[in-house]
Each structure stands twice: as C-alpha cells, then as structure tokens.
Amino acid sequence: xxxxxxxxxxxxxxxxxxxxxxxxxxxxxxxxxxxxxxxxxxxxxxxxxxxxxxxxxxxxxxxxxxxxxxxxxxxxxxxxxxxxxxxxxxxxxxxxxxxxxxxxxxxxxxxxxxxxxxxxxxxxxxxxxxxxxxxxxxxxxxxxxxxxxxxxxxxxxxxx
Amino acid sequence: xxxxxxxxxxxxxxxxxxxxxxxxxxxxxxxxxxxxxxxxxxxxxxxxxxxxxxxxxxxxxxxxxxxxxxxxxxxxxxxxxxxxxxxxxxxxxxxxxxxxxxxxxxxxxxxxxxxxxxxxxxxxxxxxxxxxxxxxxxxxxxxxxxxxxxxxxxxxxxxxxxxxxxxxxxxxxxxxxxxxxxxxxxxxxx
Numbered sequence: 001x002x003x004x005x006x007x008x009x010x011x012x013x014x015x016x017x018x019x020x021x022x023x024x025x026x027x028x029x030x031x032x033x034x035x036x037x038x039x040x041x042x043x044x045x046x047x048x049x050x051x052x053x054x055x056x057x058x059x060x061x062x063x064x065x066x067x068x069x070x071x072x073x074x075x076x077x078x079x080x081x082x083x084x085x086x087x088x089x090x091x092x093x094x095x096x097x098x099x100x101x102x103x104x105x106x107x108x109x110x111x112x113x114x115x116x117x118x119x120x121x122x123x124x125x126x127x128x129x130x131x132x133x134x135x136x137x138x139x140x141x142x143x144x145x146x147x148x149x150x151x152x153x154x155x156x157x158x159x160x
Numbered sequence: 161x162x163x164x165x166x167x168x169x170x171x172x173x174x175x176x177x178x179x180x181x182x183x184x185x186x187x188x189x190x191x192x193x194x195x196x197x198x199x200x201x202x203x204x205x206x207x208x209x210x211x212x213x214x215x216x217x218x219x220x221x222x223x224x225x226x227x228x229x230x231x232x233x234x235x236x237x238x239x240x241x242x243x244x245x246x247x248x249x250x251x252x253x254x255x256x257x258x259x260x261x262x263x264x265x266x267x268x269x270x271x272x273x274x275x276x277x278x279x280x281x282x283x284x285x286x287x288x289x290x291x292x293x294x295x296x297x298x299x300x301x302x303x304x305x306x307x308x309x310x311x312x313x314x315x316x317x318x319x320x321x322x323x324x325x326x327x328x329x330x331x332x333x334x335x336x337x338x339x340x341x342x343x344x345x346x347x348x349x350x
Contacts, residue, residue, distance in 0.1 A: 009176075014174065014175050017175060018171050022171075027177070030174075031179060034180050039183075065312075067298075089173065090170065092169070094166070094170075095166070098166055099171065099173070102167075102171075114171075117163060118167055118171050120164060130296065131297025131298070131311065132296040156163060157163050
C-alpha cells in the first residue's frame with residue numbers, strides 16, 4: 001500500500017517532528033529532518049505492508065537523518081531547546097519539567113525513551129526500528145528511566 | 161496518571177512548522193531528486209575526497225616503519241612491521257589504548273605463481289576504505305578523514321552502492337548488510 005506524501009505528513013508529521021526534536025534538540029534541525037524524510041518518502045516510491053509499516057519506516061529514516069545532523073560538522077546558530085521551551089505552552093508545570101529532564105538525557109536514551117513512552121512501541125519493535133538487539137533497547141530504556149527518576153523524583157512513577 | 165500519559169502530554173507541544181506543510185505541497189508540483197546533505201543519491205552514495213593517504217613519517221630501521229594511518233576518520237601514528245607478505249600494525253585508538261592489527265596475503269603473477277604481498281601492496285590495503293557494522297545496527301563507511309553513515313541507504317535487496325572519489329581516482333564499493341567489496345573498475349555484484 002502507499003499513502004501520498006501529503007497524507008503521510010498529515011498522519012505522522014508531528015510525530016516525526018517530535019522524535020527528530022528529541023534527537024536534534026532544536027527546531028530548525030527537526031524541521032529539516034521532517035522535510036528530508038518526506039522528500040525521501042516521496043521520491044523512493046516504495047510499497048508498504050500497512051500504515052504501521054509506513055510509520056515505522058518514516059521513524060527509522062527520521063532517527064537516522066537526525067543523528068546525521070547532530071554529528072555533522074556544519075551547524076548554524078539555531079534556536080536551542082531551552083529557548084523553544086520558553087515559547088511552548090505546557091498544559092501543566094510538571095510537563096515542562098518532564099520535557100526538560102528528557103532533553104537532558106544522553107541522546108541514545110532519549111531515542112528509546114521517546115519511542116517507548118510517546119509512540120508506545122514495545123522493546124522488540126524499537127529494536128526493529130533502530131536495527132539493534134532487544135537487549136540493547138532494554139538496557140538503554142532501563143538506564144534512561146533511572147536518570148529520569150533521579151531528575152524528576154516523585155513526578156516520575158516507579159511503574160513501567 | 162501513568163508515565164506514558166505524562167510523557168505524551170509533555171511532548172504534545174511539539175509540532176512541525178508550517179514550512180514543512182508548504183514543502184510537502186510543493187513536492188506534488190515539482191519533480192525533485194533526493195540529495196541529502198551527506199552526498200547520497202538514491203541507493204548510490206558518493207563520497208568526494210581530496211586529501212593525501214598514508215604518509216611515511218620515518219624509517220625506524222629494519223623492517224619497521226613509522227607511518228600515519230586513518231582510523232575511523234582520525235589520522236594517527238602507527239608502527240608497521242612487514243615480513244614475507246604479513247604485517248603487524250601497532251597504533252593507539254581514540255581511547256588511548258594500544259591496539260595491534262595483523263594480516264597479510266599473497267598475490268599471483270601472470271604465470272599463476274604465488275608470491276608474498278609487497279609492503280606497498282599492504283599499505284594500499286591499509287589505506288583502503290573500511291565499513292563498520294555497529295552493534296546498534298548502524299553502518300558506517302570510513303575513508304581517510306571522511307565518515308559517512310549509510311544505514312538507511314540500502315535498497316530493497318539490502319545492497320548499498322558507494323562511490324568514493326579522490327581526485328581522479330574512483331573506487332566503487334558494494335556493501336551488503338554484513339559484508340562489502342570494492343573495485344576501481346565498477347560495482348561488483350553483491
């Protein structure tokens with residue numbers, strides 16, 4: 001099956017922006033990642049098994065593209081995530097603390113934490129998207145949770 | 161509230177910009193070729209270089225030489241020892257650990273007779289591109305000072321074609337999901 005780039009963007013654009021932002025930690029790069037990802041989706045013209053397959057493919061492309069940008073030599077001055085936070089309207093003050101805590105995690109933990117808590121993927125699904133082993137995802141998730149708990153204390157439950 | 165609910169509410173503030181919407185709409189009107197910033201075209205990745213390769217620092221006597229090699233994008237000093245077509249390379253990695261790499265091989269002359277590789281042939285081998293298949297599933301190409309991730313450049317058959325340009329020289333690499341080959345004449349079949 002195949003969705004138009006416009007339809008795919010309508011369904012998954014904001015999700016891709018969120019995962020890209022969690023990797024790049026600035027709006028400009030996250031926007032570039034989203035644009036590059038949908039341009040690639042549009043030009044590759046491949047078939048997919050289901051909407052979930054499309055979403056997983058888009059996320060994988062976006063994560064890899066975001067990692068490329070964060071390791072590239074060429075970086076402009078960009079609006080940082082702290083400045084972005086200053087402009088964002090959070091529903092609750094605790095939300096901004098969670099956002100800040102996640103942004104302060106090491107990149108590899110941010111990615112799996114985001115895919116688990118925001119996209120609600122299982123460990124196995126995350127490992128498939130990131131092309132790594134289940135054990136790697138489990139340990140990164142575990143360490144990320146410990147760091148979040150240390151930063152957020154009572155605001156982060158002990159539940160999974 | 162569960163952690164998932166808290167997380168999702170916190171990150172619900174993130175939205176792609178209106179420029180993205182415009183860009184997506186423009187895609188319908190114009191035909192474009194996807195060329196991401198690291199110089200990849202469809203499933204063929206092109207890497208253009210312009211720097212020198214291995215340089216000799218000093219002949220320290222006997223069968224050992226001090227050379228400079230490229231290791232994962234960084235240039236480092238190394239001691240190369242060659243004997244009868246086999247070599248041992250000693251160098252310091254990015255963490256400061258002393259590492260030793262050994263290898264060797266044979267070549268065949270026009271009559272089919274086997275002979276040991278020469279020092280120049282060994283150095284040429286050490287100077288060639290390297291592909292790293294990392295535990296996290298990502299795939300990287302290293303050639304001199306350049307580092308390129310090709311994880312998502314594999315086509316539907318699991319093959320990525322990489323073209324390395326260094327001045328007038330061109331190397332063609334064929335990378336599958338667990339091995340690679342290269343030639344200066346064209347892409348080898350996977």
